Amino acid sequence: MSPNSNDLIAALVDDLKPVAPLSQGAGMAQAVLALILGAAIVALGLGVRPDLLSGRLDPVFLVATGLFLVLALAAAWAALDMARPFVGVHRDGWAWTGLMAAVLPAAALGVIAADLLAGRPAPIDGDCHCLVVGLLTGLLTALVLGLRLRRGAPTSPGRAGLFAGVAAGAAGVVAVSLNCPHSSLVHIGVWHGGTVILGGLAGRLLGPRLFGW
Amino acid sequence: MVIDEATLMTLAARAQRGDRQAYAAMLSGCRAWLLRYYARKVPPDQIEDLVQETLLAVHRKLSSFDPSRPLTPWLAAIARYRFVDHLRQAYRRATETDLDDDLAADTRDDERLIARLSLDRLFEALPAAQQRAIALVKLEGLSITEAAASTGQSESLVKVNIHRGLKRLAALIESA
Numbered sequence: 169m170s171p172n173s174n175d176l177i178a179a180l181v182d183d184l185k186p187v188a189p190l191s192q193g194a195g196m197a198q199a200v201l202a203l204i205l206g207a208a209i210v211a212l213g214l215g216v217r218p219d220l221l222s223g224r225l226d227p228v229f230l231v232a233t234g235l236f237l238v239l240a241l242a243a244a245w246a247a248l249d250m251a252r253p254f255v256g257v258h259r260d261g262w263a264w265t266g267l268m269a270a271v272l273p274a275a276a277l278g279v280i281a282a283d284l285l286a287g288r289p290a291p292i293d294g295d296c297h298c299l300v301v302g303l304l305t306g307l308l309t310a311l312v313l314g315l316r317l318r319r320g321a322p323t324s325p326g327r328a329g330l331f332a333g334v335a336a337g338a339a340g341v342v343a344v345s346l347n348c349p350h351s352s353l354v355h356i357g358v359w360h361g362g363t364v365i366l367g368g369l370a371g372r373l374l375g376p377r378l379f380g381w
Numbered sequence: 382m383v384i385d386e387a388t389l390m391t392l393a394a395r396a397q398r399g400d401r402q403a404y405a406a407m408l409s410g411c412r413a414w415l416l417r418y419y420a421r422k423v424p425p426d427q428i429e430d431l432v433q434e435t436l437l438a439v440h441r442k443l444s445s446f447d448p449s450r451p452l453t454p455w456l457a458a459i460a461r462y463r464f465v466d467h468l469r470q471a472y473r474r475a476t477e478t479d480l481d482d483d484l485a486a487d488t489r490d491d492e493r494l495i496a497r498l499s500l501d502r503l504f505e506a507l508p509a510a511q512q513r514a515i516a517l518v519k520l521e522g523l524s525i526t527e528a529a530a531s532t533g534q535s536e537s538l539v540k541v542n543i544h545r546g547l548k549r550l551a552a553l554i555e556s557a
Contacts, residue, residue: 172429172433173412173429173432173433173436176433176436176437177405177408177409177412177436178405180404180408180436180437180440181401181404181405181408182401183440184396184399184401184404184440185399186397186398186399187397187443187444188397188444189397189444189445189446189447189448190444190445190447251445252445252446252447252455253445253455253458253459253462254447254450254454254455254458255454255455255457255458255461256454319444319445320442320444320445321438321442321445321458321459321462323458323459323461323462381438381441381442
């Protein structure tokens with residue numbers, strides 16, 4: 169062994185301190201807590217949509233919120249998994265969930281395009297409140313995942329950022345859905361779906377800078 | 382020193398708990414593995430630096446090792462990341478141009494040479510036409526027209542060869 173390597177190894181050994189292995193389960197628990205906290209903040213601060221209070225649940229609300237919830241969990245799991253590098257692991261489960269959730273914005277765009285082609289005004293509302301509140305609430309999940317990724321060693325920081333951003337956006341959408349009074353496919357597809365897309369884009373752009381090591 | 386996988390896992394788990402003796406043995410085992418890994422990828426004079434950079438990364442990111450999994454795939458992922466980063470930095474430095482500063486130019490020449498040596502190892506896996514097109518346009522700075530005249534390939538073939546060659550290089554780096 170070269171003298172340099174001997175010196176380096178001796179210095180590293182001297183510097184060793186006990187470290188807790190990054191636990192996937194603990195990270196996931198923190199991400200779920202962040203999501204619940206965000207939902208609680210929205211519910212307490214902005215109120216809960218009327219049909220939830222009355223117990224008459226809208227099927228579109230249930231399906232859409234369920235899809236975003238599953239997407240948030242799948243993307244968070246994938247992001248946390250990336251904090252622990254391992255050659256030979258394929259993390260594509262989140263992508264299938266993402267494709268499933270992408271049906272909502274795709275359907276919304278289809279409805280808008282059909283109306284425009286038929287000469288009718290686009291049925292889109294300008295209520296971007298959900299997008300703004302969703303992104304802000306999603307910051308809680310982004311913070312949890314970001315801290316875990318910075319502690320870990322993601323070997324594709326851009327992709328890790330994308331996963332974290334999608335998870336944060338979807339978690340924000342789940343929270344804001346409790347308050348959002350709209351149940352139209354177009355509103356959910358454009359503003360809720362847009363929140364996830366913007367979150368993913370932001371994560372993809374910031375990932376290399378934040379999670380490179 | 383070659384240490385078997387089960388022993389490496391045990392040593393790493395003990396190192397995470399603060400056992401210095403186990404950590405020293407683990408790092409020595411990692412170093413031996415890294416020397417073999419980088420010997421296939423970079424010129425001999427760069428191996429030791431890369432090994433030491435990777436050992437530092439192992440030290441900083443020790444908590445990212447999952448003690449329920451084997452250590453070598455974790456070490457390989459870290460080594461690959463450092464290798465790709467090393468190539469990226471060498472290539473970035475090699476493509477910087479500042480003709481006004483003679484001293485800087487001398488340094489760049491050395492760095493360009495190092496980058497070329499690393500790339501040459503990867504180039505060996507490409508067909509000759511792709512190697513030539515990438516070398517002329519991407520490394521020596523010729524235009525597509527000049528490269529076409531120099532190689533006797535059509536301009537569109539030069540573009541295709543660059544595109545295919547770079548795609549193949551990216552795949553080689555990813556799978557390294």
